[in-house]
Amino acid sequence: MSGPADFTIEEAEGSPTLRFSGALILARLRDLPHRLETLGVTPTRLDLSAVDRMDTVGAWLVHRVARDSDAEVVGASEDAARLLEQVGKSDKKVQVHPDHTPPFLRVLGDIGDATAVAGRTLYGLLGFFGSILISTWHIIRHPKRFRGNAVTRQFEVVGVDALGIIGLMSFLIGIVIAQQGAVQLRQFGAEVFTINLIGRLTLRELGVLMTAIMVAGRSGSAFAAQLGSMKLAEEVDAMRTIGVAPMEALVVPRVLATTVLMPLLGFYASLVAMVGGGLLCWISLDIPPTTYVQRLREVVPMTDLWVGLVKAPVFGAIIAMAGCYQGMQVEGNAEQVGLRTTAAVVQAIFLVIVIDAFFAVFFSSIGWV
Amino acid sequence: MKRANIFSEPTAIEHDRECPDIAIHVHGLINRFGEQVVHEGLELDVRKGEILGVVGGSGTGKSVLMRSIIGLQTPAEGEVTVFGISMIGREETEAKSVRRRWGVLFQNGALFSTLTVAENVEVPLREYYPRLTESLLDEIAAYKVVMAGLPADAGPKYPSELSGGMRKRAGLARALALDPELLFLDEPTAGLDPIGAAAFDDLIKGLKHTLGLTVFLITHDLDTLYAICDRVAVIADRKVIAVGTIPELLALDHPWIQEYFNGPRGRAAIASAERAEARETGLGSAEG
Numbered sequence: 001m002s003g004p005a006d007f008t009i010e011e012a013e014g015s016p017t018l019r020f021s022g023a024l025i026l027a028r029l030r031d032l033p034h035r036l037e038t039l040g041v042t043p044t045r046l047d048l049s050a051v052d053r054m055d056t057v058g059a060w061l062v063h064r065v066a067r068d069s070d071a072e073v074v075g076a077s078e079d080a081a082r083l084l085e086q087v088g089k090s091d092k093k094v095q096v097h098p099d100h101t102p103p104f105l106r107v108l109g110d111i112g113d114a115t116a117v118a119g120r121t122l123y124g125l126l127g128f129f130g131s132i133l134i135s136t137w138h139i140i141r142h143p144k145r146f147r148g149n150a151v152t153r154q155f156e157v158v159g160v161d162a163l164g165i166i167g168l169m170s171f172l173i174g175i176v177i178a179q180q181g182a183v184q185l186r187q188f189g190a191e192v193f194t195i196n197l198i199g200r201l202t203l204r205e206l207g208v209l210m211t212a213i214m215v216a217g218r219s220g221s222a223f224a225a226q227l228g229s230m231k232l233a234e235e236v237d238a239m240r241t242i243g244v245a246p247m248e249a250l251v252v253p254r255v256l257a258t259t260v261l262m263p264l265l266g267f268y269a270s271l272v273a274m275v276g277g278g279l280l281c282w283i284s285l286d287i288p289p290t291t292y293v294q295r296l297r298e299v300v301p302m303t304d305l306w307v308g309l310v311k312a313p314v315f316g317a318i319i320a321m322a323g324c325y326q327g328m329q330v331e332g333n334a335e336q337v338g339l340r341t342t343a344a345v346v347q348a349i350f351l352v353i354v355i356d357a358f359f360a361v362f363f364s365s366i367g368w369v
Numbered sequence: 370m371k372r373a374n375i376f377s378e379p380t381a382i383e384h385d386r387e388c389p390d391i392a393i394h395v396h397g398l399i400n401r402f403g404e405q406v407v408h409e410g411l412e413l414d415v416r417k418g419e420i421l422g423v424v425g426g427s428g429t430g431k432s433v434l435m436r437s438i439i440g441l442q443t444p445a446e447g448e449v450t451v452f453g454i455s456m457i458g459r460e461e462t463e464a465k466s467v468r469r470r471w472g473v474l475f476q477n478g479a480l481f482s483t484l485t486v487a488e489n490v491e492v493p494l495r496e497y498y499p500r501l502t503e504s505l506l507d508e509i510a511a512y513k514v515v516m517a518g519l520p521a522d523a524g525p526k527y528p529s530e531l532s533g534g535m536r537k538r539a540g541l542a543r544a545l546a547l548d549p550e551l552l553f554l555d556e557p558t559a560g561l562d563p564i565g566a567a568a569f570d571d572l573i574k575g576l577k578h579t580l581g582l583t584v585f586l587i588t589h590d591l592d593t594l595y596a597i598c599d600r601v602a603v604i605a606d607r608k609v610i611a612v613g614t615i616p617e618l619l620a621l622d623h624p625w626i627q628e629y630f631n632g633p634r635g636r637a638a639i640a641s642a643e644r645a646e647a648r649e650t651g652l653g654s655a656e657g
Contacts (some may be wrong), residue, residue, distance in 0.1 A: 027469070056545075060509060086579045087516075090513075091512060093521060094487060095487070096488060
């Protein structure tokens, strides 16, 4: 084993010589780069005759000194000379890090980008909605192109497979509403109104809304990921070249299935939540199930059910559209699939809540309160 | 192949002492995935300073062999030593000392997507040599990027902004970051156009010449085999069935080898290799 990289300075008649020795390799450099940078003299000759090993990093250091002080390299072995030549050829100005922008400008830029993206997404979603309508119209005119199997498959994935998790979630939500309601209303001696709270809240709002959030997380993200990876694998392009319209084969079945299933799932969720709430009323408020059901029929107007059922298909369509739209936007690399999936869920939930607010105003102004 | 028989049970250290010219030694390697046996008693030696091409049909376990050697896949049985250090059941510090002596180019580059090309090159340097100054790190990354045949403006680009060929070059720049003695290349020219592939071959040959590299090269590219490989190892029937120069392999009477090298593509590659050789000697005589 040779010694670590080292050098000595020899002053000879006004022309200093750097005499390198040892192994000029990355692993044995130690403080050599620092010493070379703080040299203090401008050498005119670099003597490599005592160097027994050199790698490209060693060659680079020698090359840099030679370049900066315009020194002559002597005593290089054949290998060392070749390395020096190779490194010298590779000496070009290369930017390592991306351009740095000041934080203030970056924030402004980010806000601008985000606004542009939001605008483009809204515009894109509108366009996507339009093309779904066109595809639906095509299918209505040519019913043979309707893909029954695909829709049934989506029914299963979006609806049947979700029954368990949605049921569990709704059951627990029913219990939570009942428990919170009972605690608060007890202060006024009005525990019996807990039943009003459970019945009206679940049917009007929570049943459908929570289901929408669950479906967005479960199926909206799955749509984006499925379509996204199909786009990456060029499956969508292959479909187009074969003559199958991806809108008809992929998007319409998903949107249709989700739109049809959301009211059913929402209704199911409301029922289960009422069962959960009823259970808590029975256990902690001593309201027997028969009284509970009878009371529900008295206090919950039929319009509450309609409110929930009217909203549900709209939510379903929005979730499926956001998922499919983001999936179809995937281009380039796998990282995009992840980003687009996240975007699909966030947009779906955001739009669902915005539209829910509009519905609330709308229903109260038509008197369904 | 024959070497392995001389040392029936060589321990790692003994082996390196007795064969200082062997970079990788694989002995009795067995790899299984469930019921499927990929390697059964595979033997292979890679000599220092050579470019060893590894060929075999699809699914014969070329990549699995590479992963076994670099320690990403623990074999069911067998012995793998790199520079005389056993890669199976080794200590972490020991493994680290071997790891800094090799560079690996994965099939698709495997670049870190959140870092620029030049920052990718700096990653191994930062890991093993934390005392290097920022400016020296940047300079080293810069010349490595250029040395790997990338244009200078590729440095601050992110992997997603690069073409497939450029990504391979960037991966090579990262593999070369620590000035390794041993380079693993997994299908470096797959997916490149013929001009890009030939340029990549030249680059590897040049780097091997300048840096004295040992190269373990998995490839399907017959042109690459003829252009740069010193020896070729053929994997078939879960074993390395032959290792040698291409003429040596051609002399063997194995149906797969004959079909591989004497098929239409094989013959085309021979013809182009001969043309290239003729051109080189022609140039040489003109200059001389």
